[in-house]
Amino acid sequence: MNDDLPDISRLASLLADPGRSRMLLALLDGRMLPASDLARAANLSAQAASNHLARLLDGGVLRVESRGRYRYYTLADSQMAHAIEALACAAHGTSMLRPTLRPKGDPELRLARTCYRHLAGQLGTRLCEAMQAQGYLQRQDGNVFLLTRSGARWLEQALGVDSGQLAGKACLDWSERRDHLAGALGEAICHAFLTQALVSRRPGRRSLLITAQGRQFLQQQLGLAL
Incomplete structure (x- = not known):
């Protein structure tokens, strides 16, 4: 052995x-x-x-x-x-019951939630894809995401995040079966969304509420309608 x-x-x-x-x-x-x-x-x-x-x-x-x-x-x-x-x-295809989570078809949970300290669900996956489409985020060596120069500028101007040397990781989303952004960069973006009230926590649940301000931000900044 x-x-x-x-x-x-x-x-x-x-x-x-x-x-x-x-x-x-x-x-x-x-x-x-x-x-x-x-x-x-x-x-x-x-x-x-x-x-x-x-x-x-x-x-x-x-x-x-x-x-x-x-x-x-x-x-x-x-x-x-x-x-x-x-x-x-x-395990997504099984009938396993999850604590504080409704069955797998729960629209609130699939729309927006936290995965540890980053954004997940449709919000997380589409945000990750939109940042790549805008040239703000580039995938490197499989599961690593790096900010481009334009991405770093956008992050500071739009969300007030000083990205420094922050890098992100790809995390496979259990409900969407696509990647959302994790790692230090994903945590910083999630923190900014929460502190700027673009999303808010639902008491006792992982699902997030996308606020009116958040929907406006996503539409104006990234062309996302959620």
């Missing part, structure tokens, strides 16, 4: 339990949640949820922070989020 190969079976075993997978999907929007919220998302008792969370922490799938009397859980990093999103894409 080649000891240099990563032990994906260990990670797979942690993700295989339905309760644990439901908690991980509930964290896929990048939030930090207490154990009580995760227990409800997975339909588990407090004790069962605590046991599952301990295993996920030991396995490096989650990290936890203490805030006063409470402990808040979140995904370990963006790579873990990408892995879970990819598995959700592969």
